Amino acid sequence: MNKEWPIWEIFIRSKNGLEHRHCGSLHAADEEMAIQNARDVYTRRQEGVSIWVVESKHITASNPEKNGEMFEPAADKVYRHPTFYELPDEIKHM
């Protein structure tokens, strides 16, 4: 029997209106404990107003060995960046 508690990924919303951001992971036996542990480990210095927990096994990750085919083809496609437009002076905040 595996006596280690499963690992959970923790997402914290730092203030209302902002998105939840991944801030780390921790051990917990169930979802309620994961929330309580996250509260004590990650928000004890007022870091957050909302917590999401997801058991790590539910996250599907891309394979680092396939980084070449996954990400490198994007490297020479500068035309995908909208950098070829001339902005009129009236437009601000771009």
Add this chain to the structure above:
Amino acid sequence: MLQEKLYDYLLHLGDNSMILGQRLGELCGHGPELETDIALTNISLDLFGQVRNYFQAAAQIKGGDATEDSVAMQRYEHEYKNTYLVEQPNEDFAHVLVRQFFFDVYHQLMLNELMNSKNETLVAIAKKSIKEVNYHVDFSSTWVKRLGDGTEESHEKAQTAVNTLWRYSMELFKATETESWAAESGVGPDLNQLKSVYLERVSSILKEATLSLPEETVFQYGAKTGRHSENMGYILAEFQYMQRAYPNMKW
């Protein structure tokens, strides 16, 4: 006279939290999991924060060169007014959580009442503390359920802890002279009236946890009036060491 009673009452309130906080502090670095370690010491710090408020008020009443530290540290064993429950040792994780649970439920009831106290300082302290203690109740109740309704081994350990610690629970509700004064003068609650709600709440959580209270219990009373168990000497030896070895030291 009145101020003396109030001073005494502040010690009643502060000492329970302080000694429990000290017990939890012993677990710093020794929790069964990193996360649980942090959670328990967080609770300890919450409790010490509350104690500071009580003892700052007490030191003000005492006057002279009394400070929150001297009120906390420079008393003899029989002058501490905490209950037997909070001085019980950290036997195992189940004992730690069941002790916490028995105290938290009382603590929450107590603070809810103190928010209606005629003493403004107590109202302010209670309002500030209640949010922390609501969390403590959540934390210890879910753990009691998890242990009781967990594996065969965790159930057995939790039931043993309940059987051992329950005998210290009713002392929380047996009023000393000072606590009776507080009830009569509207400074604090009538402890006897809190007892039935306490029993209800504790029983309902224990039922969910598939745990039961021992059928016949000889309840233990006396720590609140200074007749502490053997544990207390060891707690104070560690707690007071620096102040006793180097009187009035500061850092």
